[in-house]
Amino acid sequence: GTPTASDVTSTSVTLGWAAATDNVGVTGYDVVRVSGGQRTVVASSTSTSVTVTGLTPGTSYTFAVRARDAAGNVSPLSGTVAVTTSGGQGGADCAVDYRVAGSWPGGFQGEVVVTNTGSSPVTNWSLGWTFPGNQTVTGLWGGGVSQSGNTVTVTAPSWATTLAPNASASLGFLADWSGSNPAPTSFTLNGSPCTVD
Template sequence: GNRSPRSATVTVTTGKDTGTPGAGCAVGYRVVNQWPGGFQGEITIRNTGTAGINGWTLAFAFPDGQTITNMWGGTPAQDGTAVTVAAASYTAGIPTSGSVTLGFTGTRAAANTAPTAFALNGTACTVS
């Protein structure tokens, strides 16, 4: 019978998790076509997490001041170079290992460099 000293107190919290368990994403960006002053682009959002996504907002910045003039698959808002895209009703759900693709047309200057960082619902995505 030797007794060990009492262990430290542990605090456990139960209830609803307000985080985003299993969150993960990868974003692919490509220029489909371009012409003087304009271009067509495509963005593919992949759910690499362990849970489905129901509703999303994608954020990124255009490095060369490009602007989106029309988009399908989402609703864009732009403030200078900063862009946010809210899901359309038909692209809002992204199952685990699933993806959605957005298309858009835009204006550009001489350069048309791709964005280098994307965030989905505030979580940084891998750029693929």
């Protein structure tokens, strides 16, 4: 099955997946890093989980899993999971407060406050989150915004590119939604996970 990620650190990630069934019997699994057209086996396991180590801080990776059986057959690759390791240049401890300031049929106004809870300034900061529903940002003030699918990336405004320790940046946006409007449950600042207030 498609792997899921947990325990993401600056240099490692734990991946888990559902067991495969095979008429010969599965003997193990390969974890494959997918990068463009390249497929690289980065770990192997006889169980349905493995910790991939040796990763680079503040870097995005895409992983998939394939099963092996006693006859040497290899299954097609599973679906992929995207992981961004913590840390890296400008990585920071951070906290985010997200709220819906107002809503109407098919649209809403959202507010996000991000606070640098670390001890070092974060320069050229970028805040990211993924909407759980069908929400699309139509306008934002307090930064630049781009959206790919459900993933939103907000870049620092030109007048406030540095977030000092204990400093906060406030963002407001307008968005469309359909079906439901659940709040994002995770945010990243320069690739590092933030706590959500």
